[in-house]
Amino acid sequence: xxxxxxxxxxxxxxxxxxxxxxxxxxxxxxxxxxxxxxxxxxxxxxxxxxxxxxxxxxxxxxxxxxxxxxxxxxxxxxxxxxxxxxxxxxxxxxxxxxxxxxxxxxxxxxxxxxxxxxxxxxxxxxxxxxxxxxxxxxxxxxxxxxxxxxxxxxxxxxxxxxxxxxxxxxxxxxxxxxxxxxxxxxxxxxxxxxxxxxxxxxxxxxxxxxxxxxxxxxxxxxxxxxxxxxxxxxxxxxxxxxxxxxxxxxxxxxxxxxxxxxxxxxxxxxxxxxxxxxxxxxxxxx
Numbered sequence: 001x002x003x004x005x006x007x008x009x010x011x012x013x014x015x016x017x018x019x020x021x022x023x024x025x026x027x028x029x030x031x032x033x034x035x036x037x038x039x040x041x042x043x044x045x046x047x048x049x050x051x052x053x054x055x056x057x058x059x060x061x062x063x064x065x066x067x068x069x070x071x072x073x074x075x076x077x078x079x080x081x082x083x084x085x086x087x088x089x090x091x092x093x094x095x096x097x098x099x100x101x102x103x104x105x106x107x108x109x110x111x112x113x114x115x116x117x118x119x120x121x122x123x124x125x126x127x128x129x130x131x132x133x134x135x136x137x138x139x140x141x142x143x144x145x146x147x148x149x150x151x152x153x154x155x156x157x158x159x160x161x162x163x164x165x166x167x168x169x170x171x172x173x174x175x176x177x178x179x180x181x182x183x184x185x186x187x188x189x190x191x192x193x194x195x196x197x198x199x200x201x202x203x204x205x206x207x208x209x210x211x212x213x214x215x216x217x218x219x220x221x222x223x224x225x226x227x228x229x230x231x232x233x234x235x236x237x238x239x240x241x242x243x244x245x246x247x248x249x250x251x252x253x254x255x256x257x258x259x260x261x262x263x264x265x266x267x268x269x270x271x272x273x274x275x276x277x278x279x280x281x282x283x284x285x286x
Contacts (some may be wrong), residue, residue, distance in 0.1 A: 113136040
């Protein structure tokens with residue numbers, strides 16, 4: 001299958017590489033030319049522009065930082081895509097943006113899905129992402145063979161925009177767990193307890209989580225190389241807060257986590273992994 005891929009960042013690069021490994025013809029575009037060259041070195045094709053990536057594609061995937069970038073790229077996908085093109089936006093953006101993209105795409109005969117992911121850089125590399133998909137049932141089924149090369153869990157969660165709402169819920173849970181693991185580390189260390197041993201026990205019990213499995217040792221060592229940056233999680237918490245407002249519900253813990261992410265960014269940690277929320281909790285405790 002011919003796939004156009006726009007956005008070859010921390011997540012997009014390994015995702016595009018996995019599509020190449022699965023036997024697809026992948027034409028990629030990114031503002032960073034070195035990322036395009038890296039994809040070409042793996043057997044993909046480089047594009048000089050979004051339009052070049054879209055031309056002749058059966059499926060176009062976008063993996064972009066935020067709503068403004070999707071709003072800029074989506075019209076090009078719709079305008080230059082072939083009739084009945086399947087357009088899968090895997091960025092994490094506002095649900096209302098995804099609904100508007102789907103509306104405009106449908107008017108032009110393009111099938112659009114919002115399919116944000118969870119699993120971080122490791123999941124993108126390993127092809128084990130969880131993918132939450134919003135859109136028409138028949139379009140989700142058409143995209144499933146492609147999405148199956150990127151993730152092990154692909155779930156149709158509802159109509160256009162539903163994937164983004166589920167991703168907002170995912171991000172508030174992830175942020176909350178990072179905050180609580182950070183507090184657990186601070187408590188253990190302040191009490192003279194070995195945090196490695198303590199977190200090992202927690203990971204094996206009811207408090208266990210994917211975050212504890214993957215991140216507890218690097219958090220204890222204060223290693224915050226970005227797999228998913230504070231800057232992006234800060235943006236995602238804004239989406240979660242806005243979604244709660246739109247739905248008319250009160251999510252007080254989500255508000256607290258959003259403020260902690262904002263504090264991490266204000267303290268200069270925006271380029272670090274979101275597990276660096278630990279730095280904010282430590283600062284609160286002197």
